[in-house]
Amino acid sequence: MFRRARRPSPGWLVLPPLLALAIALPWAAEALGTPASTGLATRMAIYAIAASALNLVLGYGGMVSFGHAAFFGLGGYTVGILYAHWSWQEPLWGFIPGTTSLPVTLLAAMAVGGAGAALIGALSLRTRGVQFIMITLAFAQMLFFLFVSLKAYGGDDGLSVRRQGEFPGLNLRDAAQLYWLCLSLLVAWLLLLWRVTRSRFGQVLSGARQSERRLQALGIAPYPYKLAAFILSGMGAALAGALMANYARFVSPDMLAWTKSGELMIMVILGGVGTLMGPVLGAIALVGLEYWLAALTEHWQFVLGPLLIAVVLFARGGLMALLRRPGAPGRAQA
Amino acid sequence: MVLLLEQLLNGLQLGVMLFLLAAGLTLVFGIMGVINLAHGSLYMVGAFAAAWVAAQTGSALLAVPAGLAAAALAGMAVELLVLRRLYARDHLDQVLATFGLILFFNQGAILLFGRQPLFVDIPEGLRGAVEIIPGVPYPAYRLAILAVGLLVAAGLYGLIRHTRTGMLVRAGATHREMVRALGVDVRKLYTLVFGLGALLAGLAGLMAGPIFSVQVGMGEQILIMTFVVVVIGGIGSVRGALAGALLVGLVDTLLRAYLPALLRGAMQGPDADALAAGLASMGVYLLMALVLLLRPRGLFPAHA
Numbered sequence: 001m002f003r004r005a006r007r008p009s010p011g012w013l014v015l016p017p018l019l020a021l022a023i024a025l026p027w028a029a030e031a032l033g034t035p036a037s038t039g040l041a042t043r044m045a046i047y048a049i050a051a052s053a054l055n056l057v058l059g060y061g062g063m064v065s066f067g068h069a070a071f072f073g074l075g076g077y078t079v080g081i082l083y084a085h086w087s088w089q090e091p092l093w094g095f096i097p098g099t100t101s102l103p104v105t106l107l108a109a110m111a112v113g114g115a116g117a118a119l120i121g122a123l124s125l126r127t128r129g130v131q132f133i134m135i136t137l138a139f140a141q142m143l144f145f146l147f148v149s150l151k152a153y154g155g156d157d158g159l160s161v162r163r164q165g166e167f168p169g170l171n172l173r174d175a176a177q178l179y180w181l182c183l184s185l186l187v188a189w190l191l192l193l194w195r196v197t198r199s200r201f202g203q204v205l206s207g208a209r210q211s212e213r214r215l216q217a218l219g220i221a222p223y224p225y226k227l228a229a230f231i232l233s234g235m236g237a238a239l240a241g242a243l244m245a246n247y248a249r250f251v252s253p254d255m256l257a258w259t260k261s262g263e264l265m266i267m268v269i270l271g272g273v274g275t276l277m278g279p280v281l282g283a284i285a286l287v288g289l290e291y292w293l294a295a296l297t298e299h300w301q302f303v304l305g306p307l308l309i310a311v312v313l314f315a316r317g318g319l320m321a322l323l324r325r326p327g328a329p330g331r332a333q334a
Numbered sequence: 335m336v337l338l339l340e341q342l343l344n345g346l347q348l349g350v351m352l353f354l355l356a357a358g359l360t361l362v363f364g365i366m367g368v369i370n371l372a373h374g375s376l377y378m379v380g381a382f383a384a385a386w387v388a389a390q391t392g393s394a395l396l397a398v399p400a401g402l403a404a405a406a407l408a409g410m411a412v413e414l415l416v417l418r419r420l421y422a423r424d425h426l427d428q429v430l431a432t433f434g435l436i437l438f439f440n441q442g443a444i445l446l447f448g449r450q451p452l453f454v455d456i457p458e459g460l461r462g463a464v465e466i467i468p469g470v471p472y473p474a475y476r477l478a479i480l481a482v483g484l485l486v487a488a489g490l491y492g493l494i495r496h497t498r499t500g501m502l503v504r505a506g507a508t509h510r511e512m513v514r515a516l517g518v519d520v521r522k523l524y525t526l527v528f529g530l531g532a533l534l535a536g537l538a539g540l541m542a543g544p545i546f547s548v549q550v551g552m553g554e555q556i557l558i559m560t561f562v563v564v565v566i567g568g569i570g571s572v573r574g575a576l577a578g579a580l581l582v583g584l585v586d587t588l589l590r591a592y593l594p595a596l597l598r599g600a601m602q603g604p605d606a607d608a609l610a611a612g613l614a615s616m617g618v619y620l621l622m623a624l625v626l627l628l629r630p631r632g633l634f635p636a637h638a
Contacts (some may be wrong), residue, residue, distance in 0.1 A: 014627060025390075025587065058426070064425060068486070070578050074398050084393060113414030126627060126630065127626055127627075127630045130363070130369065130425065130565075130569060131565065131626055131630055131631070133425065133429075134561055134562075134622070134626070135565075135622070135623055136627045137558070137561070138562065138620075138622045138623050139557065139619070141616075141619045142616045142619045142620060142623075145613075145615035145616045145619075146612055148615070149608050149609045149610075149611055149612020149613065149615075150608075150609075151604070151608045151609075152606055154509075155608055168504065182337065196336060211544040224536070226555075233415070258558060262371075262429070265433075266433060269426055269427070269430045277471040289336075299441045299445055300441075301440065301441040302437075302441035302445065303439060304437055304438075305435060305438030306434065306438055306616075308430055308431065308433065308434030308437070309416055309434040309435065309438075311430070312427045312430050312431040312434070313419055313420075316427075331559065
């Protein structure tokens with residue numbers, strides 16, 4: 001029922017050269033005299049992690065979360081708050097020492113994101129459909145206003161992370177090295193997702209999307225699987241948020257705003273729901289579009305808005321569908 | 335005591351504003367099955383059109399029809415051009431497309447009116463205050479909003495309960511497929527419902543003008559609150575929208591009014607104020623989460 005025959009698609013052959021290109025990007029940017037492209041590519045890689053994380057619940061699990069910015073923001077604020085306590089020389093709650101060590105902050109961010117997702121997911125997954133969309137939004141909004149009201153961590157104005165995180169063997173002040181770090185984390189995250197979605201766990205998850213009743217008839221309770229996927233997804237989004245805090249050296253409640261959740265959703269839909277590389281493509285496309293349109297006109301959103309509508313109306317299945325069957329209308333989404 | 339009465343009235347007034355938005359949103363939601371994030375943009379269109387006409391002509395009497403017409407026309411255009419193609423799609427596509435509409439409307443408003451907020455004067459006859467009970471003055475304009483909101487609620491009740499169109503609206507909210515199967519021209523019904531929702535959103539927008547500033551982004555602030563109302567009330571239920579709107583309006587207003595004083599008992603002044611503001615903003619979302627956990631279909635579920 002869940003199992004369908006998979007033949008190796010020609011798409012896989014494209015990936016190694018693409019990866020080589022991505023690795024070579026900072027040198028190319030240097031050679032072409034556009035060093036800013038490295039930063040742009042870093043942002044794309046970070047958002048690709050966040051969008052793929054959302055895609056795990058949204059695309060594979062059929063859970064339309066409209067609050068994933070919450071986990072993105074939790075990850076960012078974990079880095080920001082640990083830095084703040086490091087700089088104040090004052091442990092958080094009296095016993096958690098602050099730090100700027102990147103491996104520690106990244107793991108801490110994922111732990112916090114995972115814990116947040118466990119809490120929000122455990123409650124939200126009792127609802128479904130539109131109610132699920134709205135309750136995830138509600139929790140994200142609660143966290144948004146919580147961080148707005150925390151004056152100790154900057155409140156509305158946000159929190160500057162003045163010291164770059166330290167990663168053994170790397171100098172992250174160098175834009176290229178930060179980019180390579182983000183790129184390798186993206187690749188590792190995608191490999192993990194690839195394994196997960198093809199495992200028994202992934203099959204159950206996709207079975208839950210198609211029909212929970214059928215799954216229950218087979219003797220499998222979908223709730224624990226959906227919750228586990230939600231937690232994993234929250235950890236991925238938090239990882240992305242932590243990287244963003246390191247890249248931008250700044251965290252603010254904007255990271256948790258509902259528009260950020262919307263943007264992540266757009267990346268997933270734009271790229272292709274329920275595909276491994278779709279969200280990556282979507283992130284590249286949206287971040288890239290914003291960058292190029294913003295360079296052209298101050299009113300770039302006036303162009304981007306109708307463009308998004310056109311994608312929904314005329315390119316179903318997103319960019320992945322266009323790539324799979326050029327010229328043909330995309331496959332219907334589940 | 336006097337303060338409490340004022341705050342209760344303020345809460346009710348916010349409630350009826352939310353109701354005007356939520357009534358349209360919940361019908362569109364319940365009947366067409368569309369999540370319309372751009373509903374807040376129609377509110378903004380109504381506010382800008384009314385503010386602009388009021389500034390050009392100086393006449394509130396002209397501003398009102400202008401705001402209503404602009405919102406209704408924008409709503410019908412949106413329905414014809416975009417949303418009509420999305421009825422059969424899943425919620426994801428609707429969210430993405432209407433998010434695109436928000437970007438379009440917001441930037442359009444910036445192009446036309448700039449980023450500076452517009453300020454609108456309260457119409458001539460409603461500037462003073464009225465003593466609701468001896469010794470307690472309350473702004474006449476806010477009372478007028480309350481009256482208009484309650485009148486609209488009564489009108490909607492009559493329309494939905496006692497007319498043929500209202501019967502179709504009710505049937506559409508509970509048994510969408512059956513209405514279609516019985517040969518009702520649902521496309522006409524959809525456009526009508528959407529136009530009505532847009533009209534009410536425009537009404538809320540033009541009345542909001544003199545109280546809040548008219549600026550880009552005003553739609554999104556209230557949109558999220560409106561979604562809270564719709565979900566609390568039960569999707570597709572106008573009665574639920576009214577109950578949810580008044581509840582959310584009261585909870586939000588009372589928390590904002592009394593939480594700072596409560597917290598100041600325990601903490602430093604500025605810190606307490608900041609935390610109270612945050613907690614008060616969280617209040618309605620907490621309310622929604624609680625309602626959804628206890629009654630997942632809202633207080634007045636329309637789909638029996």
